[in-house]
Amino acid sequence: MQSYNSDTLPAATRTSAWNALYSKQLNNVEFTPASNVDFAARLSLGQLGPIQFARMCTNRTNIMRTRKHILPSQQRLYSFLLQASGSSTLSHCGQEAQLTAGDFALCDSSAPHNFTVDDNSIVIMLRIDAKTLKKHLPTPERFCGLHLKNEVGLTATMSAMLERLDRQLEKGFTSTYDERFAQNVLEMLSMSYAIGFDLEPDVSAVLRGRHAEVIRYIEDNLRDPNLSPASIAKGMRISPRYLRTIFASSGEKVSSYVIRRRLEECAKQIRDPNWCGHTLTEIAFGWGFNSASHFTRTFHEHHGVAPREYRRRMMK
The missing domain is CATH 1.10.10.60 (Homeodomain-like)
Structure with a gap:
């Protein structure tokens, strides 16, 4: 896994430098910490087949992605946000999800969002391109911004498994079965959402x-x-x-x-x-x-x- 730490950045320009770093590695966003003086963040990146894993640890900050950050030429990606510890609030696609440990939310890179994370927050992101995700979850737009709670259906099982998998990737786990395993992860996430929201059968x-x-x-x-x-x-x-x-x-x-x-x-x-x-x-x-x-x-x-x-x- 690649790792980045805000402590290595100049104190006087730490927030702006972190914004540039994060935008280069993931999406164009704007971090606005509760305190520029005390701002601290870490980012780790890994890969499992078509899924990019990203773990973000930070103290209280607001992360905003507006229309000015979204370029038509950019690839459309979806991110499953797993709140591994701490809490956060995602406002996205007209929904607001208040996440605590073990909860999920889905975010679309082609739409604006406002993500406020609290102190000692750890968020694990699973980023997948739209075409790949739609093979497993045909209408991901339907779920963007919704709050999938830890206690619902298979959510607790998925959150525990993904936290363990994230830790293994951090240690350098690779296998010839990465692609197949990633497809199974996406299928299980898809089932978790279908069960969690119990979609009405009469709605196409x-x-x-x-x-x-x-x-x-x-x-x-x-x-x-x-x-x-x-x-x-x-x-x-x-x-x-x-x-x-x-x-x-x-x-x-x-x-x-x-x-x-x-x-x-x-x-x-x-x-x-x-x-x-x-x-x-x-x-x-x-x-x-x-x-x-x-x-x-x-x-x-x-x-x-x-x-x-x-x-x-x-x-x-």
Whole structure:
């Protein structure tokens, strides 16, 4: 395994140097540690057939991948994130997964994410190209950002096995059976997700895949005040009727999803101390609302309290 340690980087530029190193070895992202002075991170990389193993150890930091980090020419990769120890929160594809030891989440490199890891966090990532993964998990888009808990189905078995495998790779384990073993690992991960989320048999894989595509389109355009079911259908080149069919399986209307996600992002910034200098209207308009009264009313309906009172309680 290749290993990298932030301690070897110049203290004055450690965070920026780590960003460059991580982006070169894995994906373009931006690390924002809770403390630049105390920032410490380690990264180990190994390979098992088509699966790249990456183990990241760090203290509290936020890792963000935005649209500016995603290049059209880059290969699309999926990463299974295994929280080996500590805890973290992944916001991705309209979902939020709060991970503790033994939990999994799936991340798509072609979509933005926000990953906050706590102190003493160890995350093991299994990175696979889209074509290979889809042989085992036909619609991985369906699972991106979802929280696969350790106590569900085969998850605990998989997490224990992958932690052991990661330790063996660190010692230099290689075998002529790497390729076959990797395929079995992917098949077991696929079964873990199928069991863990108990997919509805009446919902076709095609509709699940299209639903994930629509969600990604919405997430990419969530800040656009003109975003609506009609504009989404036009942007996706599908009929409004088919759009309603795609969303029917989720039990939530398209317009309701858009409002809910905007409110969730507004609430996140309202309770973030870094945004305390911004007005509530600035935050709301930044997430696609174009009426302060409409924002206040819908926020109250969703959170049970007005935005101003919500900020006051969160800032105590």
